[in-house]
Structures are given as structure tokens and as C-alpha cells.
Amino acid sequence: MTAPLRRWLTGAVAALTAAIVVVGPAGVAAADPDTPSGHGHANDDSVLLGDALETVTRGYLQAEKKLEKSKKRQLRLELRLDQANARVEKLRPQVEQIAIESYRSGRISTVAVLLESSSSGSFLERVTTLEELNMINNDKIGELNAARDEAAQAKAEIDAEVAEQEKQAKTMRKQREETEKALSLVGGSRLPGNGLVAATSPRAAMAPGRNSDGSWAPEGCTQGDPTTSGCLTPRTLHMYKEARKAGFTRFTGCFRTGDIWEHPKGRACDFSLQSSGFSPAYTQDQMLYGNNLTAFLIRNADRLGIYYIIWHRNIWFPSTGWAGYSGTSDHTDHVHVSLL
Template identity: 55%
Template sequence: MTRRRAARWRALVSVVVGAVAVLAASSAAVGAPSTPSPSGHQKNAPLLRDVLESTARGFVTAKSALDKSRKRQLELALDVAQIQGRLDTLTPQVNQIAVQSYRQGRLGPIAALLSSASPDSFIAQATMLEELNRVNANKINALTEARTKVTAAKADIDAEVRQQQRQATAMAKQKLAAEKQLALLRGPGLADGLVAATSPVAKPAPGFANGNWPAEACNKSDPTTSGCVTSRTLHAYTEVKRAGFTRFVGCYRSGGPYEHPKGRACDWSLQGSGFSPAKTQDQKMYGNNLTAFLVRNADRLGIYYIIWYRQIWMPATGWKSYSGPSDHTDHVHMSML
């Protein structure tokens, strides 16, 4: 190949590579929703890579089962108290029947006939005798039934206690697993007092069944971008807005391995538009109160984790220091299960 032909070939390759790069950049720009992004989110946060979603789901499931078991235990305890009261009433009566039967024997029609002065008197005594025996039999049966019920209820309580122990153990394991994962990137101490405001109660999200939040597709229009969100994320977005937090927010964002491109995360800004770190007491308190609302309604909304002001909160761990690529001083991050 001559030098002139080699030069023309290199020039052609350079033009093609440049064209491909331009087309790729244009394609990415067209496909991505146009919304501002918080600082630091261009990088992959290693903390979120280490925190397994299954840990949060497992903890929430165990906590729900534990709450149900405690409620059931309370109901059983009330049943035992009521049945025990009936036992206390019936036992002396049945004991008295037993004593009389031992001393006198069961009075039958023949004995009543022998002690009767007339046929009319015999019929009256026999009728009374039959009624007395029926009442005594009912009392004995009621006592036996009450004893059976109280024994069964106490056995059910023991079973509920064992269930609670199993769920507490499961929760402890999930918490320990999350602790180990978070320990790798834990900052130098926790910020106290960030979640101190009174928060309204959110409406429960649909889909919570048997302590589990089922997986959802990103198939609802994101009200903040041209992208999509899950039904659960949209519900949380609506509830946060209804609670009075109406400043700028962005949810769907393409690219990356975490919740934004799955439609399961929103970034709540402290500003009316865009993102910038808190500069005033009002902005800081806005973030605090928004965070308080999310934490206190986590079970109702299906919260996976929250990041705010160098802190991360998960149901299994509570508040821990966070030192990812974004310090989250310019927005509250909300991820959904």
C-alpha cells in the first residue's frame, strides 16, 4: 500500500469513528428524560452495590410476621382469661355434683317412686329429677369443653411465642447482614436529631400482602420526567406531595444499576427547581421533615432506604453514616422496594 493510500485509509477510519461517536451521543440524549440530576450521581455508589435488596425485604417480612404473631398472642391471652373465668365458675358446681353423687348415688325413677305418696307426686318428682340430671350433665360437659379450649389456647400461645422467636432471629440475621455491608462505607459518626418533626400518616400503598411487597414493573408515567415509575413509587410520590412537600423532585433517570432506572427512586430537592446544597435553616428543616415523613411511614409506603445529609436509613438498621459519591446535602433520596 502506498503512503498516499494509507493516509486516505486512516482519514476514512477517523471519520467513521467520529460519526459513530456522534450518533451514540445523540441516541443517548434522545432516549434520556430531560431533568436535572443531583450532584455526585454520575458515579456508581459502591454502598448501594453492597446493600442487598433481599436484606430489606427479609427484614420487613419478618417484622410483619412478628407483629401479626404478637397480635394473635394477645387475642389468645384474652380467650384464655375468658375461658379461665368460666372454669372458675363451673369447677365448684361440678365438684358439688360429684360429692352429692358419691354420698347419695344418682337418684333414679325407682327411688323417686318408692318415696312418692301418689302417682301424681311420682310424676312431679321424676320430671324434676330428669331436669336436674340434664342441668348437671350440661355443667359437666361445659367444664370439659372449657378445659379443652383453655388447653388448646395455651398451646397456641406457646406456638406463637416460638413463631416470634423465629421471626426475631430472622430479623437479627437480616440486621447483622446489612450492618456488615454498611460497615465498609460508614462515616465518622451519626447525625442525631435529623428526624424529630411530627409527620402526617400516609395512606397505605396497595399490594402489601402477607408481609411481602411484590416486585413491580416500571409501567406508570413518571410525573417528574418523560420516564416511568412503579405503582408503589407513584403512590409514595403522591403521598409526599399530599403531606405538603411540593418543591422540585426528579424520579426516573436512565442508566446505572440502581433504583432510578427501574422507576423505584425519587430525589426530593430542597429548592423550587434544580438541586443545590442546603444554605438556609428553612431548606435544612424541609429536608429533615420530608425525611421524617418517609421514615415514619416506611411500612405503609414500602420504603427500601432513604439517604439524607450524609446518613442512610434502612428498616433493618436505622440511621447509619453514609459516605457515597454524593453527600446528599442537596436532596433527600427515596428508594422503594
């Protein structure tokens, strides 16, 4: 294994084992009638990011092993080719000499040679000599042809191995790209929990207020906040609606006074892990909900105009990814999202 591949594989495995969270609602199956809204069970048929990462990692390792074996076979075949070519070069002068002698002698026929014998002893001697000469000539020509055939076969097999290596290298590139893409969907590997996260999330509609250069225009707190009696910016309200559309319908609080950050500006929401109020994530269901909501927001960060996300002692910025967070709240009871 080459050093760059080893470094990449180590990073991918580390990212996978550090990782990430579970299957989520992320907007699909309808909730069980016996459970509150937003508490739907995970869909057993959904594709899980952890499973996808494991599959591509196994595929990468398998392709890498095949590539190594192919290179070893190629080395053996190249040795065979060198040996066959050496035999050809050794036999070629001998066969050429046979051809020259045959031309000079005018290819005397077997019958003519035998008729020249003057006695029975001479006859038998000529027969033996002729057979030996023919045998030597045939053997040399046969040896040369066999060596040429061996060289041609070895060359064909080398070409096949090179094609196989190109195929496996392509597979490895694809598996690497899929792994990196899968990890990028959740912004890296700092999300809490020992489970998995859904391999896909709904695609959010583009938020309003984006400039032609890709920047986001400033917005005032002009829209009514559905979660309080306060106000929200159009972009924040859009994000709130898109999250609910994706299945994240548990208790949410957006506008509030009392701090200098984004809530009083109508640019932030706190998504609880339960149907009413806030409490830390004590259950697997609550952890999954928070993880999958976070994954949805990260996957759509560019479309929603997200500034940052805080969840379970970690903070995520589009420009830097995940980092540890130790503010006044550890954010284990809700997912905080601020908008630009």
C-alpha cells in the first residue's frame, strides 16, 4: 500500500469510527399513529450512512488487494517474457544457420541421399545421420517457435494485467470519492452518538435574499415567528419551514430577547428533541432526532444561508467544519441554528 493511500484510508477509518449518528426521520416515513408527531420510527429499508461508508471502505480495500496481486502477477509475467525473449535471441542464430545450410545444399531429398549409398552399411549410416539432422533441425525450429509463442502469451497476459490494474485503480478512486462525499454530508465526524445517520436528506428549497455573487443580503426581522410572538427574518422563517417539511416537527423556539446574538434579531432557532419543552438527550430517539436534524441542516447549509450550528457540545461553521464548544449551554437538549 502506498503512503498516500495508507494516510487516506487511516483518515477515512478514523472518521468512520469517530462518527456519526443514526437513522432519522429526515423526512420520509409517516409517523406511527401511536406516537407523537415527529417521533416516527426509523425506516428499516433506508440507506444508512454508516452502512454506505462500510461498503465503500470494503470495496476500496478489496480493489487495493486486487491491485497488489495484479502487480505481483505482472512482475512474474515480465520475468517470463524476458526469459522467453532471451531464448528467442539465443535460438534465432542457430535456426538462421540451419536455413542457410539448407539453402546451400539445395534441400537434398531423403530419397536422393539414400540412393547414393553403395552398401547396406552405408545405407543404414546415411539413414541414421539424416534422421539425426532432421531431428536437430526440427527441434531447433520447434524450440524457437515455442519461445516466440511463450513471449507472445506473456505479453498478452501483461497487457491484461495492466488493464486490470487500471480497472482497480478506477474503482479505488470512485470508492474514495464516495467516502469523502458521504462524510462531507454531515460536515465531518464530530456528531455525537454511536449509531448511524441516514445516507440522504431531503433537498431544501433555496432561501430568499441571495445575491448574484453568492453572498447573502442582510435581512430585517420582518416576518411573524410561528413559535413565539416575536419576529424572524425571511431567511430564518424559510429554514424553519423547510425543516418542518423534512419531518423535524418537534418543539421549536426561535425569537427571544435577553442575549446579544442572533435570537433577538430573528436569525436563530432552537430545535428541541421532544414535543414540548427542552430536556437533554437521554434516549436514543432524542439523540437520533438531534443528529439527523443537524445532518439535514449541514447538507443544506449553502441553500439555507446557515451561519453556524451548535449541537451536543460541538459547533459547526461552513468554513471550518466541526469544533468543540463550551459555551454557557452545552446544547445537549436542543439543536441551535443561526442564519446569516
